[in-house]
Amino acid sequence: MISIKNVTLRRGTKIVLNATSATLNPGEKVGLVGRNGAGKSSLFALLNGTLHEDSGEFYIPPQWQMAQVAQDMPETEQSATDFVIEGDTVLLAAQAAVAAAEASDDGMEMAHAYMALHDAGAHDAAARAQALILGLGFSSAELNNPVNSFSGGWRMRLQLARALMCPSDLLLLDEPTNHLDLDALVWLEAWLKRYDGTMVVISHDREFLDAVTTVTLHIDNARLVRYGGNYSKFEDMRAEQMLLQTAALAKQADKIAHLQKFIDRFKASAAKAKQAQSRVKALERMEKIAPVLADAEFSFEFKEPTNIPNPMLSMLDTSFGYPPLADAPEGTGPTVIVHNINRSVLAxxxxxxxxxxxxxxxxxxxxxxxxxKPISGEITRGKGLTIGYFAQQELDVLRPEDTPLEHMIRLVKETPVNARPAGMDWREQGLRNFLGTFNFGGDMIHQAVGSMSGGEKARLVLCMIVWQRPNLLLLDEPTNHLDLSTREALSVALNEFEGTVMLVSHDRALLRAVCDEFLLVADGTIKPFDGDLDDYQVYLLDQAKRAREAASAAQKKAAT
Incomplete structure (x- = not known):
């Protein structure tokens, strides 16, 4: 087991753990939670030997094999399959032993080495590696592509596959879902449920934590507090504890009032459609999370839109995709991804x-x-439509060399005077004050965005959206860099929003809490999905199974 006794751990001059103790037992699946900056990554560094305790006793069985996701971006011309196979350190050691035995020309040593190589799974290493790669969302055609041919997010998926490939007693996962879509996330959950070693995972995805963890370790005020159960169990127990703390009551009262507005709004309609049934549990939970929201770093709300056109927009025979690249051969046409869409988005x-x-x-x-721009067809926008757009890559809408204040000033200048949102102050001091409500105060308003963390960039994008007072929110993975309490604050804000929401997210808790209906983008078209998120997970697992079977059949055909 892993034992932490009265451990004090410093990062520079900051004490991140202060005379604290905890025990992790073999085979336990542990969710490590706490505010941003609380010390989660520092505890990981203690577990993997990068940091050492300043005082106290830390013990981890010396014979344990550890696996974790490398954070560096791989640069190699190796194929994806070969790169992931190299994650199996036991196999690599066995291969090295075989090479040494063959060089020594010792028959007995070669026999032992070949036996060890077989036990290490050399015969099916490629199949195991490719199953991991396919499960994480790659296509069969990409299995032998060079690692360098993939974008950064996809290379990080290969690093994750490499960590899963390694036989281990202890698996450390730091935000493993950040680069995953929902289909890969569902597959990863199923894989981790079968993992029989000890696992410690940092994640801001509550449903992921609920699915794969049985113990929660909370870092709070430089102390480790162990809770039996997954994140929801922890949340309930912590909420009860915080309710006993009278200092939090005033903040909770305000949060509960916001939550009650959400409950009142949807209580009557929760039974209207199958996909709305999952909202009932969310409603039951909302009052419980008030103490957690009270502990959040900040909260916010979307202002009531000044007008709400209906329909918001209409698409007529519209095709979506990308124009040809600038260096494409002459005559190259656009890449069409979704075609012939006829659909309206309503208020x-x-x-x-x-x-x-x-x-x-x-x-x-x-x-x-x-x-x-649409490749073909027409998109008609309602009169007075104002869009608030959260891009999956924040730098699509942010300039890394500019400061938060410069972003807000530019936003004002680019908004015609007659289109500036009513009730929003566009003078510099007003913009400074507004930034302060999103925790951009002091020197931070003059800090270059490129030097900020992902969470800070996400907060700035939200700040800019709220200022615009939109009536249509387009959110593409808005929670990627938000901690759990801020995700809850976003969920509450979205449910109080009076306009229309279109949301892409792998955060199922957010999808369940916010969305009343789902559209499925598949096979080049968009169509309503008849079911809830549980039905969609079954659909994804079925699709993944078919892909694996097709890949296996292709391999067998190639071998014959």
Whole structure:
């Protein structure tokens, strides 16, 4: 087991753990939670030997094999399959032993080495590696592509596959879902449930934590507090504890009032459709999370839109995709991803956009947001439509060299005077004050955005959206860099929003809490998904199974 006794751990001059103790037993699946900056990554560094305790006793069985996801971006011309196979350190050691035995020309040593190589699974290493790669969302055609041919997010998926490939007694996962779509996330959950070692995972995805963890370790005020159960169990127990703390009552009262507005709004309609049934549990939970929201770093709300056109927009025979690259051969046409769409988006709709990776979810959102032009057809926008767009890559809408204040000033200048949102102050001091409500105060308003964390960039994008007072929100993975309490604050704000929401997210808790209906982007088209998120997970697992069977059949055919 892993034992932490009266451990004090410093990062520079900051004490991140202060005379604290905890025990992790073999085979336990542990969710490590706490505010940003609380010390979660520092505890990981203690577990993997990068940091050492300043005082106290830390013990981890010396014979344990550890696996974790490398954070560096791989640069290699190796194929994806070969790169992942190299994650199996036991196999690599066995291969090295075989090479040494063959060089020594010792028959007995070679026999032992070949036996060890077989026990290490050399015969099916490629199949195991490719199953991991396919499960994480790659296509069969990409299995032998060079690692360098993939974008950064996809290379990080290969690093995750490499960590899962390694036989281990202790698996450390730091935000493993950040680069995953919902289909890969569902697959990863199923894989981790079968993992029989000890696992410690940092994640801001509550449903992921609920699915794969049985113990929660909370870092709070430099102390480790162990809770039996997954994140929801922890949340309930912590809420009860915080309710006993009278200092939090005033903040809770305000949060509960916001939550009650949400409950009152949806209580009557929760039974109207199958996909709305999952909202009932969310409603029951809302009052419980008030103490957690009270502990959040900040909260916010979307202002009531000044007008709400209906329909918001209409698409007539519209095709979405990308124009040819600038260096494409002459005569190259556009890449069409989604075609022949005839659909309207109505006032008050709350739409979750589903679809496997690469099917075109982000393309749809970018086109509606006017970041891309439709390839063909027509999009008619309602009079007075104001769009608030959260791009999956924040730097699509942010300038890394500019400061938060410069972003807000530019936003004002680019908004015609007659189109500036009513009730919003566009003078510099007013913009400074507004930034302060999103925790951009002091020197931070003059800090270059490129030097900020992902969470800070996400907060700035939200700040800019709220100032615009939109009536249509287009959100493409808005929670990627938000901690759990801020995700809850976003969920509450979205449910109080009076306009229309179109949401792409792999955060199922957010989708369940916010969306009343779902659209599926698949096979080059968009259609309503008849079911809830549980039905969609079954659909994804079935699709993944078919892909694996097809890949296996292709391999067998190639071998004959």
């Amino acid at each position: 008050g709709q709350r739409i979750g956009i589903l679809g496997a990776n690469g099917q075109g979810k982000s393309t749809v959102v970018k086109t509606v947001a006017e970041a891309l």
